Amino acid sequence: MNLATLSSSNPYQYVRVCAWAGPLVLVIAVVFWAALGQNIPPYSAAMEVNAFAEAFRAKAHLIRVGMVGMIMGGVLYMVWGLAISKVMESIERHNNVLSTLQMWGAGLTTLFFMIPPGIWLTATFRAESTAPETLQLLYDLGWMLFDMTVPVTMVQFAAFGVCVLGDRRRMPVFPKWLGWMALYLAGSFALFALMPFFKAGAFSRSGAVNFWVEFNLFFLFMLLTSVFVLRAITRLEAEHAASHPAS
Amino acid sequence: MSSTRGNPAAVDELKGEGDTSADPPAIWTFIVLDSASFAVFFAVFMAERLAQPALFDASSRLLDVRLGLTNTLILITSSWLVALAVAAGRRGDLRRLRAGLLGGILVGSAFAVLKLIEYITKLAGGITPQTNDFFGYYFCLTGIHFVHYLAGMIVLLVLLARARKSQAVDPELMGWAVSGGIFWHLIDLLWVFLFPLLYLLGRVK
Amino acid sequence: MPAGVAPRRLHITWAVLVAATLCGLSSTELFRQPVVAVGAILLVAGIKAHLILGTFMEVKQGPTALRIFFASWVIACVISIVLLYALAPAR
Numbered sequence: 001m002n003l004a005t006l007s008s009s010n011p012y013q014y015v016r017v018c019a020w021a022g023p024l025v026l027v028i029a030v031v032f033w034a035a036l037g038q039n040i041p042p043y044s045a046a047m048e049v050n051a052f053a054e055a056f057r058a059k060a061h062l063i064r065v066g067m068v069g070m071i072m073g074g075v076l077y078m079v080w081g082l083a084i085s086k087v088m089e090s091i092e093r094h095n096n097v098l099s100t101l102q103m104w105g106a107g108l109t110t111l112f113f114m115i116p117p118g119i120w121l122t123a124t125f126r127a128e129s130t131a132p133e134t135l136q137l138l139y140d141l142g143w144m145l146f147d148m149t150v151p152v153t154m155v156q157f158a159a160f161g162v163c164v165l166g167d168r169r170r171m172p173v174f175p176k177w178l179g180w181m182a183l184y185l186a187g188s189f190a191l192f193a194l195m196p197f198f199k200a201g202a203f204s205r206s207g208a209v210n211f212w213v214e215f216n217l218f219f220l221f222m223l224l225t226s227v228f229v230l231r232a233i234t235r236l237e238a239e240h241a242a243s244h245p246a247s
Numbered sequence: 248m249s250s251t252r253g254n255p256a257a258v259d260e261l262k263g264e265g266d267t268s269a270d271p272p273a274i275w276t277f278i279v280l281d282s283a284s285f286a287v288f289f290a291v292f293m294a295e296r297l298a299q300p301a302l303f304d305a306s307s308r309l310l311d312v313r314l315g316l317t318n319t320l321i322l323i324t325s326s327w328l329v330a331l332a333v334a335a336g337r338r339g340d341l342r343r344l345r346a347g348l349l350g351g352i353l354v355g356s357a358f359a360v361l362k363l364i365e366y367i368t369k370l371a372g373g374i375t376p377q378t379n380d381f382f383g384y385y386f387c388l389t390g391i392h393f394v395h396y397l398a399g400m401i402v403l404l405v406l407l408a409r410a411r412k413s414q415a416v417d418p419e420l421m422g423w424a425v426s427g428g429i430f431w432h433l434i435d436l437l438w439v440f441l442f443p444l445l446y447l448l449g450r451v452k
Numbered sequence: 453m454p455a456g457v458a459p460r461r462l463h464i465t466w467a468v469l470v471a472a473t474l475c476g477l478s479s480t481e482l483f484r485q486p487v488v489a490v491g492a493i494l495l496v497a498g499i500k501a502h503l504i505l506g507t508f509m510e511v512k513q514g515p516t517a518l519r520i521f522f523a524s525w526v527i528a529c530v531i532s533i534v535l536l537y538a539l540a541p542a543r
Contacts, residue, residue: 176273293536327466
């Protein structure tokens, strides 16, 4: 059985629970933010304002439920970030800069799982009596904040990637390719900077690159990282137990 | 896989499980994702061209094909020198490893000079990303490529600094040289498609 | 560590890449049919990409999955560009 239970201390207590927050917030994002929130894909920035208002009002009751769910569940992203940092600490040799940056990145990213949904939620609140231009403005505002605050997530992923690649163990805690994937995502998120310049096309908020590619890769990365964090915890607990036998 | 099943011997895994130096470098994950993104960018550019081919071709002819051609030859040559450096490193020839990296950097830096000349003359001539869809994509795609190029130059400079500090070619230096070389070739590889896409298609009569 | 590529092979690859670049450029003038010219230009680009991948990046000595991915990548890039060019309305 788990040797950790035999030893006197377990530095990974609660970490596993925190790691499961990752898959959980992923499910919440897909169900509430994406599906109920009508974000597969989001309304195009190229839509004519009255057509947009009509489409938005028709789904406002669903979007409202979706955004409430996302705001209530979004905090789990921070909880997940802590689990990643705890595992990263086992890789760090000199100081805890990278795990700390990762934690701050995850913590601040959490805000953007709450603030933009709050703005979209506001748009649904009086959707029938709000002017079409105002509805569109609120919707745009939510998306500007959601996409353009991505640097905090870039810091999170870059810190994780650098840490994974710096792992000196012969059998690394995380596979190196996951580190490269994190670095790729951190870099490719810079493409969101193109979003404000396009109302249609691949780089617009609902486009092939800045919606379909970026969000699917982001979600895939969350899933993969969660799997490898959970595996790493099992291994690190066993290593800790083996080097700290119960007295 | 990292399952240790609570085996006390698990700690030994710290020290290793077989030699991994024969495996392909992990940077391939990055290269695969990045080149897949560029395949999407190429298709996006061509799909946008469908709506306004005449505008795209006329705009393409405003680009200086000599600059694009020279930059292609610069990247190919720089890539070749870096490949020679890596090959020398594998033979344990530190002197040629350093020389190849230095050559790759010197030749490669000309790319930035020409690219900046091109950007500046375009902007001075009143052509900006907002001019039309062609130039929007021209600046986006070459800009994204240029960011890769800058990252690649930094990688080569770091490798050269590391190689100058070393007394001999050690496996760690070689590991980074192989990965850094692959990244540098990626910049060449992507330009091989960007050059015809942006400069040549519009010139076909 | 893989044996690597012999310098002579790298020299030949470089020379072929330079020659192919010039061929690709002259294809803009050589053909009467625009689609044929674009096909030729992209074919040359595909060959160049294949050479850079295979020899400089050492994909040829890499695992099968990598070889298959990049072979398909080159083919997909070439075909999608030529196809989307051919689909555009004639000028």
